[in-house]
Amino acid sequence: MGNNVTKDVQFKRYLKLELLPTPWCPGCGNGIVLKTICQAFYEINFPLQGTVVISGIGCAGRSAGFFNLDSVHTTHGRAVPVAEGIKYANEKLNVVVVSGDGDLMGIGGNHLLHAIRRNTNITVICFANEIYGMTGGQVSPITPKGVKTLTTPEGNPDNPIDIQHLFVGNKSFFARTSAYHLSHMKKCIIAALQFNGFSFVEARTMCIVNYGRRLGYKNSNAMLNHYKETYKINDNAEELAPNEIGILKGNFQADEQLYQ
């Protein structure tokens, strides 16, 4: 217990506390993911010097500026290739991308496809809120079918992308987790950071203001509850069902003990 309290304080060294509060709405899930990333950094003792965080544009993209280390806030969709340039220029750096689902899978989708192919040794943490939060709540590549958004007033006619399929049969790492399952999220992030190759964590998180509210959730706790009720953990899965979170099989490569 005492140990946990220390940990709880220690992860803060990865944040520029003087810049808080963040620009996010009250109840936004982004803070949960940001905090969990820092906790993961702390647990595997990522050096402040020698680690670089890169983001694209969007609510999630703003998180880069809060890390207490060198960070780059790029253009919409281009965080992954900027990060790859950094990694190929200096293999010793730990290179971590933080961004939204629209940024990474929509406008940046082609880069993602090719980063997986190249298996560039970087980690991408996707704040997957199923919506374009920053621009007011338009449909995203992972908005479920039928869901009403500003730009799908009759309900989203399309099936969402299930990004895990890009990873199947590849050497790269994929995990899905949720903002309700905090220790699972931390485990996934640590496994991703320790993975030697391209790693992607799809962290389902809440946009209450421009998404959840319109879907009838009273507050972000109700959205967390939804994650709790929906998602079953299935680590080491061949493939994750829509109601499953977990790490895809073959992706346990690093020190397994650390994240058991």
Added chain:
Amino acid sequence: MSKQLLQGNQAIALAAEVAGMAFFSGYPITPASEIINDLVNRKQIKVLQMEDEISSIATVIGASLAGLKAMTATSGPGFSLMQENIGLAHMMEVPLVIVNVQRVGPSTGMPTLPAQGDIIQCIHGSHGDYFPIVFYPNSVAELYTHTITAFNAAEESLSPVILLSDAFISHLYETITPQSDFPIKNRERPPLGSGSRHFTGLSHDNSLPKTSDADNYRKLITRLREKQLITAQQYNYYEYRECRNETDTLLISYGALSRIAYYFKNEFSLFRPILMFPILGDLKRIALQYKKIIVMEMNTGQYAGEIERILHREVTLLPVLGGRISLEEIKNALSGVVTK
């Protein structure tokens, strides 16, 4: 180094290595592909073929921030795709070099033929106000020299510098003696991974985003602009040939087309910018001595418009379009505009 027969694009590749470039990223496109084809054989340089030109310049930005001198090379269609990240590199003050070997546009146009249609795009292609440094050599030897100039200017200004070429000079073979004793400007800013800086395309003050502070934005833009002007003064390259016969006409041309202008050296004085942008005072001073100014270029008057704006006077356009550079045609066109 001894004499070598080199293609323009090979000269760019060789010079980039001499300038200390350690990272190149690009996507194949005529007439620039020989640059990446050549660079992959230079073992000291990390070369990536990316999925498109957007990721090409994105990786170059990343590599530069990580401490390496970096470059990309393309032609019009790819240059168009790079525009958003060019603005990012200006805003984040990232030194890098972009080679644009121009071909006939718009769109896919005439891929193998030379043009000079991307002149305005160099300075206004990205959104917002920014103040790029742009060079445009006119021979294989100059492509070599000014590739190094471009790297130095990039380091000096901490900005993306554009090296223009065209299908003609980039595919030209000439014998040159590549020098390696140029002054080389090296990186002073510490690489990524050594601090807690935040590089952002948002308006900012140092590492802090300032998204609604007009005073801060004005200060930022003024500083960025002045920095570019100060750097440009140090690389203020141009060629001015006063006519030995009496003339009241100054013929301005650049790049491939300026090579044909030499045929008219006995009729007109000739001015050839190598530093295309920013346009500095020398042109103004020289232009004052002439009643008539003709701007001959392979577009419908892009540089001419800039010159008019800077000189506050009308100039005569002489567009040479469609990739055909014919002495006969140009002679006729010149006699047409001169007698007018």
